[in-house]
Amino acid sequence: MAKTILIPTDFTVDSLNLVKLALQKNQQSGEKLRVILVYGQWMSSSITELLFYSKSRALDQLESPEFKSCCKLLMEKYDSIIEQMSLDLFSGTNQNAFQNYLEGNQIAEAYYSTHYTFKLKNSSSFSLIPFLTRSKINLVEMNWDSANQPNAGNQQDELSALFFTHGQMAH
Amino acid sequence: MKLQNKIIYILLTAFIGYTLLFSGFIYYSISRFAFTDFYKRLEIRAIATAKIELEKQKDSNVVQQLRQDYLEPLTNEQHIILEDIEQENLIDDRRLTSYNKSFLREVVEEGIGTYSHQNTFFYGTIYKTEDQKEHLVILSAENYFITHHLAYLRNLIFTSLAIAFLLIVIFSVMFSRKIIEPIQNIIKKTKKIGSENLHMRLEVPENNDAVRELAQTFNDMLNRLETSFETQKNFISNASHELNTPLTSIIGEADVTLSKARQPEDYIESLQTILGEAEKLQQKTQALLLLAQTGFDGKRQKFGKVRMDQLILDVKETVEKIQTKNKICLDFSLLPENPLLLKVLGNEQLLHLAVSNIVLNACKYSDGKPVNIALAVMDGNIIIIVKDDGIGIPPDEMEYIYDPYFRASNTINHEGHGIGLPLARNIVRIHDGELKVSSSLNRGTTVEIRLPKGDFVL
Numbered sequence: 060m061a062k063t064i065l066i067p068t069d070f071t072v073d074s075l076n077l078v079k080l081a082l083q084k085n086q087q088s089g090e091k092l093r094v095i096l097v098y099g100q101w102m103s104s105s106i107t108e109l110l111f112y113s114k115s116r117a118l119d120q121l122e123s124p125e126f127k128s129c130c131k132l133l134m135e136k137y138d139s140i141i142e143q144m145s146l147d148l149f150s151g152t153n154q155n156a157f158q159n160y161l162e163g164n165q166i167a168e169a170y171y172s173t174h175y176t177f178k179l180k181n182s183s184s185f186s187l188i189p190f191l192t193r194s195k196i197n198l199v200e201m202n203w204d205s206a207n208q209p210n211a212g213n214q215q216d217e218l219s220a221l222f223f224t225h226g227q228m229a230h
Numbered sequence: 231m232k233l234q235n236k237i238i239y240i241l242l243t244a245f246i247g248y249t250l251l252f253s254g255f256i257y258y259s260i261s262r263f264a265f266t267d268f269y270k271r272l273e274i275r276a277i278a279t280a281k282i283e284l285e286k287q288k289d290s291n292v293v294q295q296l297r298q299d300y301l302e303p304l305t306n307e308q309h310i311i312l313e314d315i316e317q318e319n320l321i322d323d324r325r326l327t328s329y330n331k332s333f334l335r336e337v338v339e340e341g342i343g344t345y346s347h348q349n350t351f352f353y354g355t356i357y358k359t360e361d362q363k364e365h366l367v368i369l370s371a372e373n374y375f376i377t378h379h380l381a382y383l384r385n386l387i388f389t390s391l392a393i394a395f396l397l398i399v400i401f402s403v404m405f406s407r408k409i410i411e412p413i414q415n416i417i418k419k420t421k422k423i424g425s426e427n428l429h430m431r432l433e434v435p436e437n438n439d440a441v442r443e444l445a446q447t448f449n450d451m452l453n454r455l456e457t458s459f460e461t462q463k464n465f466i467s468n469a470s471h472e473l474n475t476p477l478t479s480i481i482g483e484a485d486v487t488l489s490k491a492r493q494p495e496d497y498i499e500s501l502q503t504i505l506g507e508a509e510k511l512q513q514k515t516q517a518l519l520l521l522a523q524t525g526f527d528g529k530r531q532k533f534g535k536v537r538m539d540q541l542i543l544d545v546k547e548t549v550e551k552i553q554t555k556n557k558i559c560l561d562f563s564l565l566p567e568n569p570l571l572l573k574v575l576g577n578e579q580l581l582h583l584a585v586s587n588i589v590l591n592a593c594k595y596s597d598g599k600p601v602n603i604a605l606a607v608m609d610g611n612i613i614i615i616v617k618d619d620g621i622g623i624p625p626d627e628m629e630y631i632y633d634p635y636f637r638a639s640n641t642i643n644h645e646g647h648g649i650g651l652p653l654a655r656n657i658v659r660i661h662d663g664e665l666k667v668s669s670s671l672n673r674g675t676t677v678e679i680r681l682p683k684g685d686f687v688l
């Protein structure tokens with residue numbers, strides 16, 4: 060049985076560094092992994108929107124081509140340990156829902172970074188970090204030094220964000 | 231004949247031929263139908279008249295009633311009934327002189343005859359009553375339908391033909407223009423391209439397949455031409471610079487020595503300096519010769535397997551020899567496990583030239599700050615990312631960076647020829663790759679090279 064790990068994402072290449080570090084950490088053990096990238100977004104309250112709601116379409120709108128190709132890159136690199144890598148939306152509203160989500164997906168570990176702030180894509184999005192810190196899950200903190208400047212004004216999503224980083228585990 | 235006119239003529243002939251055939255067929259079948267139909271109407275009337283006139287029975291009243299109620303009167307309807315005729319001398323009958331002889335003969339021989347004369351239609355038949363007597367019935371009337379409706383139909387067809395002709399002319403002119411236009415654009419653009427603006431490229435249309443292919447073929451040809459042009463230019467400017475330095479010192483040394491009479495030791499010393507410089511010069515010319523031999527003179531430009539990680543290590547070594555003050559960091563952390571994915575079908579010298587040009591640029595414009603090179607594979611493409619924290623490129627000058635000899639406004643303090651980047655882009659293009667530059671001023675520049683993976687098997 061593969062280990063399932065949960066990694067919060069915001070669909071930027073920069074945030075995939077967390078995935079990269081998590082995979083690097085798990086590479087030595089050789090254990091097969093199932094990776095779930097989760098983004099927090101509430102569902103619409105409009106009944107007509109819910110009628111035509113499709114999770115895959117919602118995810119498709121959030122993904123950028125750079126993000127997609129970087130995911131492929133990571134999958135190619137860590138082909139031997141990744142059994143499955145999937146994107147998911149969490150749309151629950153309270154801690155119990157999140158706990159259920161973790162149990163339902165049989166998640167063994169979750170990763171997060173204190174240095175990196177997740178960028179929310181729209182007004183119905185929310186950060187998963189408070190849910191993660193309050194949950195009883197085995198939480199691993201990862202941080203990375205980026206060779207990139209703190210890209211405050213830099214809005215574009217560059218492939219290079221995934222490189223030239225040096226990660227370490229927080230102690 | 232011009233191609234455009236040819237297309238117009240072909241379309242015109244085809245469409246007009248078709249519409250003529252079509253409307254002719256309609257006209258012909260309608261008029262034929264009108265004739266047969268009218269003769270049938272005449273037949274009904276002839277028989278009804280004969281019944282009324284010849285059979286003095288009570289049901290003839292019913293027929294008359296029916297005729298009055300349901301058969302509309304025809305224009306100029308006339309009938310003549312000859313009772314109890316003898317067939318032999320019928321044709322010469324006095325009362326029938328106004329009728330056509332062959333028509334009468336037909337009636338006698340076949341029992342039914344028809345003919346028309348100036349819009350008046352004649353129908354004749356031999357009617358037999360119950361007492362075995364034979365009577366001749368001839369009915370004539372004008373065909374209103376043929377005189378009016380058919381004429382209307384004819385006018386209608388002619389008007390629609392005229393309109394159709396106009397439409398077809400407009401359509402074929404527009405169509406031929408649409409077909410010809412992209413080709414003419416290509417011709418116009420190609421005429422503008424000369425040796426002085428080889429960097430110009432044709433616009434590749436999005437949908438038109440044949441024209442798109444043509445434009446792409448032209449662009450590919452231009453890529454090859456431009457690369458070989460610029461390789462030569464680059465080579466010449468580098469070579470002349472390299473050769474000039476030792477020559478200058480030789481000339482200077484000789485000049486100083488000859489300025490006055492000196493001791494023999496002085497001469498020996500200066501000759502030794504000159505010898506040393508001359509040897510350097512010889513080494514350089516030999517290196518140039520080697521470069522020319524192994525290089526890219528077209529004939530020997532061969533594509534083979536190139537391992538990109540090896541190439542990048544080579545580039546790093548080369549660049550570190552030239553630019554000693556920069557630190558080059560490699561990031562190979564995301565290399566795939568399969569080394570086959572790193573092999574490119576290409577020319578090693580050219581690729582080396584391209585990548586080293588970009589890395590040299592990165593070093594040159596970043597004033598000693600470290601330069602990062604990363605290599606990764608995604609989706610069958612090999613991606614090289616060169617990132618520096620240098621002076622960057624002003625955003626409004628981004629569109630000119632591929633023009634040869636163009637140098638951004640903030641590069642005044644740095645030496646250069648403005649050839650490296652266009653050359654690198656052309657080399658990448660030759661390998662069916664893609665080169666992307668993104669930059670922010672004073673923050674640094676990121677160059678991304680994408681090369682397709684070669685189809686090699688172990």
